[in-house]
Amino acid sequence: MIIISIKKPIAPLLIGKVGKAYGILGWMTIFSFTEEKEKIFNYQPWFFFKKKWLKVQLNKWKKHNKNFIIHIKGISNRSEARELTNSDIIINKDVLPVLKKNEYYWNDIINYKVFNLNQIYLGRVINLIRTKHNDILIVENSLKTLKKNIFIPFIDKKIIKNINTNYKFITVQWN
Template sequence: MLINNINIPVQPLLIGKFGKSYGILGWITIFSFTEEKEKIFDYFPWFFFKKKWTKVQVKNWKKYKNHFIVYIKGISNRSDARELTNLNIVISKHTLPKLKKNEYYWNDIINYKVVNTYQHYLGKVIDLIRTKNNDILIVSNTLAISKKNIFIPFIEKKIIKEINSNYKLITVQWNSITPYK
């Protein structure tokens, strides 16, 4: 493989994954984890980690079915492209656009504490899920009687009352589960 590297990502952020090779000329499929799939091409440079960080230079890309195929500088055949299969595509966090006040990226609210409007601690955010109707906040449950995660609809103002980035705290209109006596 002919990719040169002297850089590493600063605050690595996962934005996609390499899939299988495509054709014999070194093209490879990728899967975008960005909200708008094509936005993955707005964030460069890309990096991957395989024993060491390697910087990737995308020379060309095309939409192909439900994903994309890319041609990477230094990858000129199917065998070289195959070496990237299943590797994560990472960027430096600072390449993301600057946010306005009261805006945040999903990855920023992972590990935020969640309390309800009665100030009962519900747990920490472990993930978010995008669904057709609304996003879902997944909170690790802290109750001793039930270790199941809490799924809270991410509906701002109605259920998600406040996201405080200074205290890494989310306040929700949500009743915690009360144990039966």
């Protein structure tokens, strides 16, 4: 396998995952974590991480079923592609478009503190889930007696009252 570079990203951001090898010519399946799946190809260069960092150069890609298949420059057979199975696809965060004031990316609000309207601390954001009807904010419960996470529907203005990007907190209408 040809390694283009062994540099790692300065501000790593996970945007996808490499699946299994596809065919005998070095193609592989990938899974995009971007909101619009095809936008994964707008963010270059890619770094693969699986025990070590590899900076890769995308040669070709095609839509295949509900995902994509890709060919990386320097990968010429199934065995080489198989070595990259389960690698994370990472980019430098600085390749994302610059946002306007008070806009944010989902990964930016991970670890934000969450308070209800009575200023009671509920916990910190540990993840977000996309569902068919609305997104879900997953908050690690601050109460040690209740070990379950809090799932708060991400409904702007109704439940999510304020996201303060300066002080990194979210105010919600929640008990």
